[in-house]
Amino acid sequence: MLKCIYMKTLKEILNEARDSSIAIGHFNVSNLEQLRAIMEAAKVYNASIMIGLSEGERKFFGLKQAVALVKSFKEEYGLPVFLNPDHSHSVESAKMAFDAGFDSVHIDLSSLPFEDNVRGTREVVEYVKSKNPEISIEGELGYLRGESRIQKEAITIKPEDLTMPEEAAEFTGKTGIDRFSGAYGNSHGISLDEPALDIERIKAVRQALPKEVAMVLHGGSGIPDEEIKEAIKAGIVNIHVNTEIRVAYADALRKFLAENLEETTPYKILAPAVKAVKDKVEEKLRLFGNI
Numbered sequence: 001m002l003k004c005i006y007m008k009t010l011k012e013i014l015n016e017a018r019d020s021s022i023a024i025g026h027f028n029v030s031n032l033e034q035l036r037a038i039m040e041a042a043k044v045y046n047a048s049i050m051i052g053l054s055e056g057e058r059k060f061f062g063l064k065q066a067v068a069l070v071k072s073f074k075e076e077y078g079l080p081v082f083l084n085p086d087h088s089h090s091v092e093s094a095k096m097a098f099d100a101g102f103d104s105v106h107i108d109l110s111s112l113p114f115e116d117n118v119r120g121t122r123e124v125v126e127y128v129k130s131k132n133p134e135i136s137i138e139g140e141l142g143y144l145r146g147e148s149r150i151q152k153e154a155i156t157i158k159p160e161d162l163t164m165p166e167e168a169a170e171f172t173g174k175t176g177i178d179r180f181s182g183a184y185g186n187s188h189g190i191s192l193d194e195p196a197l198d199i200e201r202i203k204a205v206r207q208a209l210p211k212e213v214a215m216v217l218h219g220g221s222g223i224p225d226e227e228i229k230e231a232i233k234a235g236i237v238n239i240h241v242n243t244e245i246r247v248a249y250a251d252a253l254r255k256f257l258a259e260n261l262e263e264t265t266p267y268k269i270l271a272p273a274v275k276a277v278k279d280k281v282e283e284k285l286r287l288f289g290n291i
């Protein structure tokens with residue numbers, strides 16, 4: 001039977017991305033306008049994408065509202081789109097998003113000691129898989145510095161912050177996750193110093209993990225394009241971008257408001273911000289090989 005493209009699971013799509021050396025973009029949103037802009041960009045390249053909401057973004061957007069809106073875009077655009085609860089920092093918050101209808105799960109207990117991270121992540125995997133074994137679950141190991149904004153100071157990444165291949169394999173084996181997120185010199189936000197990815201480390205972790213486990217790169221904002229391409233060649237199949245979208249949105253909005261002090265119509269005020277987000281996401285989709 002011929003399978004419609006939008007029926008593919010996230011696991012299948014990430015496996016295909018690995019085989020064709022491209023990466024699936026994961027883009028964060030805080031509101032409907034950003035979601036629409038990202039969907040329009042995805043439509044340009046018929047790209048499979050992930051839409052992410054952090055815990056703060058989920059609180060602002062509403063869990064049920066995010067699920068309903070992503071579903072409506074999926075139907076209207078006919079594209080494979082997966083809604084992901086980005087960086088769920090507790091077992092409860094991950095379960096809550098899954099129960100609300102998110103298509104994917106990200107449990108991030110990387111700030112906890114290794115054994116506690118394993119225990120909590122495994123609990124989420126068991127819970128989700130018992131209800132739907134097709135859901136792709138991401139776990140995280142290794143400390144990622146920074147927040148999703150333009151950093152005022154340089155971020156120093158120490159060698160001991162980087163993910164060890166043996167630990168990545170042990171973590172993946174003990175938890176049963178489908179996507180592995182590690183620390184390879186990336187950081188959240190746009191750093192003052194230029195981040196340098198440890199490509200050799202990415203390759204080493206890739207080799208240590210089972211083939212079907214997808215490798216995720218967080219903190220995709222501000223990393224030079226050439227390094228992103230190298231990271232994809234080394235095995236990264238999923239790249240998270242948040243800060244660059246926020247900056248594009250906020251800059252366009254600020255500029256329009258400053259230049260149009262009399263304007264009060266929301267769809268006119270927000271139009272340049274939507275355009276800026278769409279352009280930024282199109283640029284990332286091209287960079288990730290979705291053309």
Ligand SMILES: [Zn+2]
Pocket residue numbers: 087188218219240
């Ligand atoms: Zn992240």
